[in-house]
Amino acid sequence: MARKPKPSEQRATRARARPKPGRNHYKLTDAQRAEIVTRLALYDSVGDITAELNAQGVDITRQAVSQYNPDNNIRLAQQWRELFFKTREQWAAEIMAEPIAQRAFRLRRLGKIHEAAMQRGAYVIAASMLEQAAKEVGNVYSNVLKTQASGKVDHTHKIEEVTPEERRNMLSDRLKEAMEAARNKAQKAAPTTH
Known part of the structure; x- marks a missing residue:
């Protein structure tokens, strides 16, 4: 014979089933998902995509939109992953055709x-x-770095010749390099346990 749930268990079950107040739990259609994936592949910002979807009446957060980027979500469905990389590849080919x-x-x-x-x-x-x-x-308009034989990286840009966006990109690249170097150093320093 099944045990009758206690009143506190019934309240907990009902509380979980109720949506949060003020939130429209809107389920995205496949067309909306495809739009998000395509726009992310075309380097549209998560904020812009979120704002436009919210303007269309779709209640979605920036975090939810960013989950459609395969770089941020390793569990993204294969169809969206394929659409993302196919769109990115086509975009790159179109840019190079210009x-x-x-x-x-x-x-x-x-x-x-x-x-x-x-x-x-x-x-x-x-x-x-x-x-x-x-x-x-001289690659002033690219993010090319020269590496000397000693292993020292020579940043060939003068700060006055680089736009603010290029500066941000250069800083981002340097931070990624530093993070990767720190990760590699930590992995080498960590004792191996087998």
Whole structure:
């Protein structure tokens, strides 16, 4: 014979079944999930995606949106993982198909602008085109680091020549490198137990 639950157990069960007040427990449709995954793959920010979904009447948190990024959620369903990486790959291919994304194209254009400026006698513009080309060739607009034979990393950028967004990216990369180095050092220092 089954035991009758105590009143305190009944209250606890009912409390768990009730949604939190003020929260619309909205279940996302597959189309909404696909939109989130696609936008994350296209580097849209979690905040922007959350704000737009909330404006559409979907009650979702930033944490819930970020769980559709396979980098943040190893348990993400395979269909969403595949959509994410397929979209990211297509996006990268489209970007590289744009001529302006290619360094050689930009250098040719800068060369044409330089020649036109020289013919018109606009030496200030011609000089700025030379400077722009030098920065382009010198990887000022990329996040390339030079490693010397001694293993020392030489950060080739001057802070004045880098935009605030590039500075943030450089700092992020340096922090990731430092975190990885600390992790490796901790793993080497940790005693192995078998």
